[in-house]
Amino acid sequence: MSKKRIQLGHYFGLDLSMRPSVFGWAALLLALLAGLGAWWFKFGVGMAVVFGLLATVLHYASELWHQLGHAVAARKTGWPMSGLVFFTVLAVGRYPQDEPELPAEIHIRRALGGPVRSVTTAAALGALAVLLRPLGGMAYALVLFAAWWNFIVFTLGSLLPLRFLDGGTLLYWWPRRRKQDVNG
Numbered sequence: 001m002s003k004k005r006i007q008l009g010h011y012f013g014l015d016l017s018m019r020p021s022v023f024g025w026a027a028l029l030l031a032l033l034a035g036l037g038a039w040w041f042k043f044g045v046g047m048a049v050v051f052g053l054l055a056t057v058l059h060y061a062s063e064l065w066h067q068l069g070h071a072v073a074a075r076k077t078g079w080p081m082s083g084l085v086f087f088t089v090l091a092v093g094r095y096p097q098d099e100p101e102l103p104a105e106i107h108i109r110r111a112l113g114g115p116v117r118s119v120t121t122a123a124a125l126g127a128l129a130v131l132l133r134p135l136g137g138m139a140y141a142l143v144l145f146a147a148w149w150n151f152i153v154f155t156l157g158s159l160l161p162l163r164f165l166d167g168g169t170l171l172y173w174w175p176r177r178r179k180q181d182v183n184g
Contacts, residue, residue, distance in 0.1 A: 004019065004020060005018065005019055006019075006020065012071065013071070013080070014071060014081060014082065014083050014084050015082065015083035015084070015094070016084050016086075017083065017084070017086070018086035018087070019085065019086065019087040021088055022086050022088065022089075025088045025089045026056055026060070029056050029059060029089055030049075030052045030053055030055075030056045031052065032052075033051065033052040033055040033056055033059075033145075034048045034049050034051060034053075035048070035052075036051075036052075036055070037049075037051030037052055037055070037141065040141075043141075047138065051138065051141060051145075054138075055142065055145050055146075055149075058145065058146045058149070059089065059149060059153075060086070060089075062118070062121070062149060062150050062153075062154055063086070063089070063090060063091050063154070064084075064091070065117060065118070065121060066115075066117060066118045066150075066154045066158065067084050067091050067093055067114060068117070069113040069114040069115075069116060069117025069118065070110055070111070070114045071084075071093065072113055073109050073110050073112065073113025073114075073116075074095070074109075074110045074113065076109070077106045077109050077110060079095070079102055079106055079110070081095055082094050082096050092164075093110075103177075104173040104176040105177055107169060107172075107173040108169075108170060108173050108177060110169075111166045111169040111170050112170070114154070114158055114166055115154070115158050115159055115166055118150045118151070118154035118155045118158065119150075119155040121150045121154075122147050122148070122150035122151035122154075123147075125143055125144075125147035126147040126151075128143050128147075129143045129144040129147050
């Protein structure tokens with residue numbers, strides 16, 4: 001993976017950047033989500049492409065929202081995030097390089113910030129989708145998509161026990177927390 005980054009600026013107290021790979025992955029995601037719009041919502045080709053484009057924007061907005069959940073949790077611990085890098089269809093939080101070794105509890109609290117934010121977002125969007133269902137159309141489809149996407153991808157998916165996901169962080173630090181409690 002290329003280490004080249006495109007600087008997006010400093011927002012929310014974070015240096016935001018992205019890898020060039022985001023463009024190719026966004027195009028692939030747009031195509032897949034347009035297909036979803038055609039299949040699931042029975043949109044014609046034009047509407048399916050619009051759905052795919054807007055759903056792709058919602059995906060990256062949801063990823064940013066999820067990562068901001070981590071940033072808020074990190075700030076509350078007193079050990080804030082310093083930046084965020086988008087790559088492929090995901091993003092990773094960056095912490096200061098000179099950060100000392102931290103207790104497991106800090107890592108756990110920071111890791112839970114994203115999934116907690118995503119599940120509450122999914123619930124709120126799900127409630128909105130229920131209200132919009134009688135109207136149907138693109139707005140309903142996008143809200144329903146965003147609700148499920150936040151739940152499946154950014155809540156459940158983020159909790160998978162893979163090293164580079166929140167679930168992997170929790171799996172690594174949870175047993176160390178108990179050990180620190182006993183020894184500390």
